[in-house]
Amino acid sequence: xxxxxxxxxxxxxxxxxxxxxxxxxxxxxxxxxxxxxxxxxxxxxxxxxxxxxxxxxxxxxxxxxxxxxxxxxxxxxxxxxxxxxxxxxxxxxxxxxxxxxxxxxxxxxxxxxxxxxxxxxxxxxxxxxxxxxxxxxxxxxxxxxxxxxxxxxxxxxxxxxxxxxxxxxxxxxxxxxxxxxxxxxxxxxxxxxxxxxxxxxxxxxxxxxxxxxxxxxxxxxxxxxxxxxxxxxxxxxxxxxxxxxxxxxxxxxxxxxxxxxxxxxxxxxxxxxxxxxxxxxxxxxxxxxxxxxxxxxxxxxxxx
Amino acid sequence: xxxxxxxxxxxxxxxxxxxxxxxxxxxxxxxxxxxxxxxxxxxxxxxxxxxxxxxxxxxxxxxxxxxxxxxxxxxxxxxxxxxxxxxxxxxxxxxxxxxxxxxxxxxxxxxxxxxxxxxxxxxxxxxxxxxxxxxxxxxxxxxxxxxxxxxxxxxxxxxxxxxxxxxxxxxxxxxxxxxxxxxxxxxxxxxxxxxxxxxxxxxxxxxxxxxxxxxxxxxxxxxxxxxxxxxxxxxxxxxxxxxxxxxxxxxxxxxxxxxxxxxxxxxxxxxxxxxxxxxxxxxxxxxxxxxxx
Numbered sequence: 142x143x144x145x146x147x148x149x150x151x152x153x154x155x156x157x158x159x160x161x162x163x164x165x166x167x168x169x170x171x172x173x174x175x176x177x178x179x180x181x182x183x184x185x186x187x188x189x190x191x192x193x194x195x196x197x198x199x200x201x202x203x204x205x206x207x208x209x210x211x212x213x214x215x216x217x218x219x220x221x222x223x224x225x226x227x228x229x230x231x232x233x234x235x236x237x238x239x240x241x242x243x244x245x246x247x248x249x250x251x252x253x254x255x256x257x258x259x260x261x262x263x264x265x266x267x268x269x270x271x272x273x274x275x276x277x278x279x280x281x282x283x284x285x286x287x288x289x290x291x292x293x294x295x296x297x298x299x300x301x302x303x304x305x306x307x308x309x310x311x312x313x314x315x316x317x318x319x320x321x322x323x324x325x326x327x328x329x330x331x332x333x334x335x336x337x338x339x340x341x342x343x344x345x346x347x348x349x350x351x352x353x354x355x356x357x358x359x360x361x362x363x364x365x366x367x368x369x370x371x372x373x374x375x376x377x378x379x380x381x382x383x384x385x386x387x388x389x390x391x392x393x394x395x396x397x398x399x400x401x402x403x404x405x406x407x408x409x410x411x412x413x414x415x416x417x418x419x420x421x422x423x424x425x426x427x428x429x430x431x432x433x434x435x436x437x438x439x440x441x442x443x444x445x
Numbered sequence: 446x447x448x449x450x451x452x453x454x455x456x457x458x459x460x461x462x463x464x465x466x467x468x469x470x471x472x473x474x475x476x477x478x479x480x481x482x483x484x485x486x487x488x489x490x491x492x493x494x495x496x497x498x499x500x501x502x503x504x505x506x507x508x509x510x511x512x513x514x515x516x517x518x519x520x521x522x523x524x525x526x527x528x529x530x531x532x533x534x535x536x537x538x539x540x541x542x543x544x545x546x547x548x549x550x551x552x553x554x555x556x557x558x559x560x561x562x563x564x565x566x567x568x569x570x571x572x573x574x575x576x577x578x579x580x581x582x583x584x585x586x587x588x589x590x591x592x593x594x595x596x597x598x599x600x601x602x603x604x605x606x607x608x609x610x611x612x613x614x615x616x617x618x619x620x621x622x623x624x625x626x627x628x629x630x631x632x633x634x635x636x637x638x639x640x641x642x643x644x645x646x647x648x649x650x651x652x653x654x655x656x657x658x659x660x661x662x663x664x665x666x667x668x669x670x671x672x673x674x675x676x677x678x679x680x681x682x683x684x685x686x687x688x689x690x691x692x693x694x695x696x697x698x699x700x701x702x703x704x705x706x707x708x709x710x711x712x713x714x715x716x717x718x719x720x721x722x723x724x725x726x727x728x729x730x731x732x733x734x735x736x737x738x
Contacts, residue, residue: 191561213563217465221561229553231489243474245562246465255461262458272489288558293461325458 142205144170144296144328145190150199152185152352160185162352164199172322174339174346175332182352183332184224187298190330191221204295217246220289224300224332227285230274234260234284237273238291245292252291259287262325263317279310286317290327297321297329303338315342372399372412373424384415403428472568479576483542492545499538500584503531507588511595524589524617525688525696528624531585532681535624536653538584539577539632544645546573547633552640556735570637570732574725578622578629585621589614616695620688627684627717628653630724637731653680673707677716686713 146167152160161182177183188194190203192212201208208215228237235256242252260269263283268276273284282302289297302318303311319342322329333339340346340360348355356363374381382399385392388411393400401408409426416423484500485493510521522530550556559569593614600606635652636645656679663675676682688696690710697705706713 193560213468213565216561217563219561221557223554223557223561225554227554227558229549229555231492236487240474240478241558241562243478244471244559244564246467246471247461248464248466249474251461251463258459292465292562321458326460 142170143202144168144173144204145330146200146202147186148200150186150189150201151197152182152189152194153197160352161189161196161349164349164352164354166347166354166357168345168347168357170328171344172319172342173328173330174336174343175330175349176336176339176346177334177349177355179334181334181349183334183349184300185352186349187221187300187330187332190298191216191219217292218295220292220294220297220327222285222289222297222299222302224304226281228273228276228281231272233271234265234269234273234276234280234287238284238288241288242291247292255291255293256287259290260284262290263287264313278305279307279313282306282310282314283317286314290321294327297327298332299329300332301334302331303333303335311338318342368403369429370401370403370408370412370426371395371429372401372416372426373397374399374416375422375424377419377421380419381415381421384419385412388415400429468563468565468568471562471564472572475564475569475572476575476579479546479573480579482546483576483580495541496538496580499534500587503534503584503588504591506531507591508595511592514592515595515599523695524592524614525620525692527589527592527617528585528621529685529688529696531588535581535584535628536650536681538581539628539653540646540649542580543577543629543632543636543649544642546577547637548640548642548645551637551735552642566732566735567729570633570728571725574629574633574728577633578625581625581629582618582622585624586618589617589621613695616692620692620696623687623717624684626721627680630721630728631680634724634728634731637728637735657681669707673705673709674712676706676713680720683713683717683720686710687717690714 147164150161150164154160164182164186175183175186185194189196189201190208192208192215195209203215204218206215206218232240235253238256238259239252242256243249247255257269260266260283263286265280265283265287268280273281276284282305286299286302289299299318303314306314315338318329318331321327322342331339331343336346336348343360345357345359346363347357372381378394378397378399382392382394385399385401390401390408390411401412412426413423481487484496507527510527513519513521528535550559556569560566593610596610597607600610602609631652632649635648639645639648659678660675660682663678664672666672666675676686685696686706686709689706690713
């Protein structure tokens with residue numbers, strides 16, 4: 142089943158500002174990281190997914206439903222955690238989450254039970270009966286997450302959930318999101334401008350820039366495909382490069398290093414064989430695991 | 446040997462498979478929440494002070510009127526006149542409670558949490574409007590009920606006397622409903638324009654009080670027609686004019702009704718209806734914009 146799909150999705154504001162341009166992407170259930178710089182169009186995309194904004198053109202589907210024509214049906218199955226402050230300071234977390242649960246259509250007693258459950262899952266216990274105004278930023282973020290969870294959605298849309306948190310708070314929030322995605326069985330879309338953060342917990346990454354799709358793929362596909370072997374010899378680098386090229390290995394140079402994409406274990410043998418044949422002093426041979434960030438760093442210029 | 450009691454077992458996350466209620470129930474939940482908010486229920490003690498102070502004043506006034514009537518037999522105020530006499534309190538009540546209902550939500554940014562749920566935007570505005578109108582109607586209706594009970598239990602004409610009182614009370618409650626609807630729609634529209642409660646309260650008081658001099662000026666102009674139309678100048682006067690036309694001497698004893706509004710009664714009714722409809726339409730329009738942000 143496809144979780145989200147867009148087809149040539151375009152959104153322009155007032156005909157001039159383009160927030161999304163011809164975005165076509167399709168993702169499977171799981172934990173999805175939606176990354177891009179500020180202003181890349183992440184929030185606009187989320188609002189379109191919720192049916193709060195109408196796209197200028199193109200098609201969109203969420204959980205198999207079209208949010209432009211059936212917004213209520215989509216929103217009943219989606220939980221949304223906004224980026225900015227969204228909590229009235231004078232209500233307690235328990236009252237607020239209960240009330241919002243009722244607005245999602247839960248009966249009164251169920252709303253109360255599920256509200257305290259949701260607050261417990263995000264790690265708020267006795268303090269849930271205090272007014273939200275006195276909470277720390279980390280606690281407020283947890284309340285925002287709990288209200289998105291109270292009506293048991295099939296999909297959570299989290300807009301910058303780690304905003305304003307200290308490193309420990311970020312780790313706790315990411316661990317919580319990971320738990321929701323894996324143990325609770327709820328798909329999660331995490332918006333962030335910090336790639337390093339979301340890549341730790343996501344199984345799929347969607348990167349957008351200037352409203353355009355940079356790349357969308359499963360993390361596993363992104364990292365394995367780009368593992369490379371770095372070879373360094375004390376002398377004779379050029380000879381080795383020529384020899385490796387003759388062996389049909391797509392070798393590239395980076396300073397004193399030779400980089401060879403790792404296809405399988407045979408690649409090791411080929412390189413070692415070549416080095417031995419040329420009788421070169423091998424300085425190092427190791428596997429380099431590209432971080433996802435580097436993928437985008439090298440890809441981005443081609444789209445600008 | 447005893448098992449430790451009070452241990453909370455983590456039973457993990459539970460999916461919900463029970464019923465999800467429809468639009469009508471959600472609307473009702475929001476409406477009731479608003480009505481409770483209006484009277485500070487489920488909120489801090491501070492939030493309860495003002496609404497219950499106002500409610501206390503009107504109830505005490507009603508009890509006083511009832512006492513005077515049972516002691517002296519003099520009807521100081523009819524049920525309908527009671528609403529007119531309390532107009533200042535109604536204005537201040539709207540100025541405090543209206544912003545409490547909508548400006549607070551604008552200010553705290555809670556609206557995205559509402560509008561990301563199946564709740565249609567218009568339903569939010571209409572539920573809040575219903576809450577405020579109901580709160581106002583209760584504010585004006587509860588004292589009338591006190592007056593009615595006082596009169597009914599002390600009547601010397603038996604059941605017939607109670608029936609007569611009831612026939613006086615019902616138009617009074619309807620008139621209170623007119624007050625409630627007009628003040629709620631105008632007040633809530635103004636409050637929905639700003640997230641700052643102080644500004645909203647000031648705006649509401651300004652609109653209701655500053656328009657009163659317009660009526661004063663128009664009513665002394667040297668033209669009978671202008672004088673008769675003067676009460677279109679402010680919402681308070683407009684309500685009073687509609688009351689004069691429909692209730693007659695229940696509101697203005699002595700039958701001087703014709704002097705003030707002439708033959709323009711139906712016009713006043715139409716303008717009042719248009720005012721309410723216009724304010725509701727603008728309110729709905731306002732929330733269409735807000736939600737898209």
